[in-house]
Amino acid sequence: MAGEPPLRWIAPNLVAPGDGHPYVLRTSVPGRRAVLQVVQDGRLLHQERVRAAVPHRTLTLTALGGR
Numbered sequence: 001m002a003g004e005p006p007l008r009w010i011a012p013n014l015v016a017p018g019d020g021h022p023y024v025l026r027t028s029v030p031g032r033r034a035v036l037q038v039v040q041d042g043r044l045l046h047q048e049r050v051r052a053a054v055p056h057r058t059l060t061l062t063a064l065g066g067r
Helices: none
Strands: 007-011 023-027 031-040 043-053 059-061
Touching (some): 023 031, 031 059, 043 059
Antiparallel strands (some): 023 059, 031 043
16 A cells, blocks of 8 residues: 555555556645646656645545546
8 A cells, every 4th residue: 555655555455457446645744736647667657726625525436447
């Protein structure tokens, strides 16, 4: 569940193509109109802009959809 600051955690922490699971995460700092990127082994798996990130509240990013 590792993530780089300012993320506190993210799940799942390992994915395979076609899993289709959404990403669930929490941040430690507030953010507006942030662009979040999910990278595994140097490969961009997902990128999504979120309206607002509130510390200690869960954010859910869209499902992977086999990217």
